[in-house]
Amino acid sequence: MSNRFFLFLLIFLSGYAIYKISAKKPEPEVLSGEYWKNQALKDIMPYWTEHSRDTMSGAFYTTLDSAWNPAGDQNKYPSMVSRHLFSYSTAYLLSGDEEYIRIAGTTARWLMDHAWDSEYGGWYDALDIEGNPVQTTKSTFVQVYAITGLALYYFVTHDTTVLDFIERSNELLETKVWDSPTGGYFNMMDRDWSVIDSKKSFSSEITPVSGYLFYLYLATRDEKYLDQIDRILGITVNKMIDDTSGWILEDFDKEWNYISRVRDGSEINTGHNIEAAWMLFRKYLVTGNPSHLKTGQSLAARIIETGLFNKNDIWLTSAGRIDPSLKGTGTYWWIQAYGNMFSLYLYHTTKDKEYLENFRRGAQFWDSGFMDRKFGDTYFSVDSEGKVTDATKATRFKTSYHSIEHCILNYLCLNLWVNNESVELHFRINSSKNGEFLYPVLIEDTSVKVKSVTGKANDNLSFPIEGQGIRLPELNNYPLTVILTK
Numbered sequence: 001m002s003n004r005f006f007l008f009l010l011i012f013l014s015g016y017a018i019y020k021i022s023a024k025k026p027e028p029e030v031l032s033g034e035y036w037k038n039q040a041l042k043d044i045m046p047y048w049t050e051h052s053r054d055t056m057s058g059a060f061y062t063t064l065d066s067a068w069n070p071a072g073d074q075n076k077y078p079s080m081v082s083r084h085l086f087s088y089s090t091a092y093l094l095s096g097d098e099e100y101i102r103i104a105g106t107t108a109r110w111l112m113d114h115a116w117d118s119e120y121g122g123w124y125d126a127l128d129i130e131g132n133p134v135q136t137t138k139s140t141f142v143q144v145y146a147i148t149g150l151a152l153y154y155f156v157t158h159d160t161t162v163l164d165f166i167e168r169s170n171e172l173l174e175t176k177v178w179d180s181p182t183g184g185y186f187n188m189m190d191r192d193w194s195v196i197d198s199k200k201s202f203s204s205e206i207t208p209v210s211g212y213l214f215y216l217y218l219a220t221r222d223e224k225y226l227d228q229i230d231r232i233l234g235i236t237v238n239k240m241i242d243d244t245s246g247w248i249l250e251d252f253d254k255e256w257n258y259i260s261r262v263r264d265g266s267e268i269n270t271g272h273n274i275e276a277a278w279m280l281f282r283k284y285l286v287t288g289n290p291s292h293l294k295t296g297q298s299l300a301a302r303i304i305e306t307g308l309f310n311k312n313d314i315w316l317t318s319a320g321r322i323d324p325s326l327k328g329t330g331t332y333w334w335i336q337a338y339g340n341m342f343s344l345y346l347y348h349t350t351k352d353k354e355y356l357e358n359f360r361r362g363a364q365f366w367d368s369g370f371m372d373r374k375f376g377d378t379y380f381s382v383d384s385e386g387k388v389t390d391a392t393k394a395t396r397f398k399t400s401y402h403s404i405e406h407c408i409l410n411y412l413c414l415n416l417w418v419n420n421e422s423v424e425l426h427f428r429i430n431s432s433k434n435g436e437f438l439y440p441v442l443i444e445d446t447s448v449k450v451k452s453v454t455g456k457a458n459d460n461l462s463f464p465i466e467g468q469g470i471r472l473p474e475l476n477n478y479p480l481t482v483i484l485t486k
Helices: 005-025 033-051 078-095 098-115 140-157 162-177 206-218 224-240 270-286 292-305 333-350 353-370 400-417
Strands: 133-135 193-196 330-332 381-383 388-390 421-432 449-454 469-470 475-485
Touching: 033 078, 033 400, 078 098, 078 140, 078 400, 078 421, 098 140, 098 162, 140 162, 140 206, 140 421, 162 206, 206 224, 206 270, 224 270, 270 292, 270 333, 270 381, 292 333, 330 333, 333 353, 333 400, 353 400, 400 421, 449 469
Parallel strands: none
Antiparallel strands: 330 381, 381 388, 421 475, 449 475
8 A cells, every 4th residue: 555545544534523522512611600599490490380280270291291192190299389480480580571470470370279278278288280279188298399490480580479378388397297296207197187197207307307497597597597507407317327237217206216117128219309409508608507517518428428329420319327228220300410410519518629520510411311301301210320210201209490509500510619600580569668678699609790780771770789699679579680790
């Protein structure tokens, strides 16, 4: 062969290699806050708006298959409906799009009109498709998540009617469901609030903290919510952590004796341990209590050292209590989302770039493994290699909520904690008294500053900034745009 041929071959192979590199799909910009804002508003919420809303009877369809077709149980659960309310409130917060706040408002009214027990108070466990009660028991899980969406709606609107429902709901949990002698919330009550299941579980104990109490505190700055958080996390640390393994366990009887649910030995719920550690970090960021940081870091170290964030960048579902090698065989969308948010909070509290790298890896898998590029939103579950195992779009437990919370917190934390960039948030003040405060910071960081506040064009209203608060004049259905910065 001639030198000319070798030269031609070399040029051809070099050109082909450049073509292959340029043709490779670029990695998503997951460390950009704007990426997550766009994902919420372009890849998630439009699909829920188009396919999930029950425009005939109100609220949302409960069960939707992989292509958004109604399938299976269509009873409506206040917990499910309110988690959509969280999402639509958040979508308005991110966009200022009037359609989102309109849907949020009608959803809040539907909940208060249909799901609230006007005789005994609290939220029915289940309604039929038209909104009539079909299950009048009151499980703690449903009570908590019914408050969750209302809390975000209040954060955005300062709607006093909604705040009244929130406070009455929370008071019922405190007076009817909290076990004063030994601590903790019972699992389930009858319609009149008599206890019918006195067992205690992770889902009954921690979900008030992660679901609404931090958001209520950030919206109101009322110390009573911090006190409640502190009491719940105290029970978590003192009663729910296994002395032998150091993991947070799932189920207990009234006296806090552990009830094992062992099937294959993988009885430790990764998502719940991540959730507990994340809540301890959030409490530390508010109060500076070093014991919360220490316990959160201990849990975090156990989660990471056990290899539950695997080589494929997936947060596996479970681990063995006694044998840590017994790991789950895949994960759910909500655990991957929690793992990503947990990584950001770990990075912020430690400044260790390893955790920011974990976020990047987990977020890229979220984008490539969980986002459904054909039908929108996310798949329900994948295996440990990243193959989709369930593409269901909606159930009574899978709504838009986890994906949208993931987006809003990623947007805020990346812009403010990682990239030193401002964020823009939109509020629609339903009503306010002269001198009332709006607190627009949705993450636990006292160093975040309110840079600017703007209302309607050509208005002469004044919005004085005092610390992280904005002093409001008397307003009615009034839009505000707030810029936050570090």
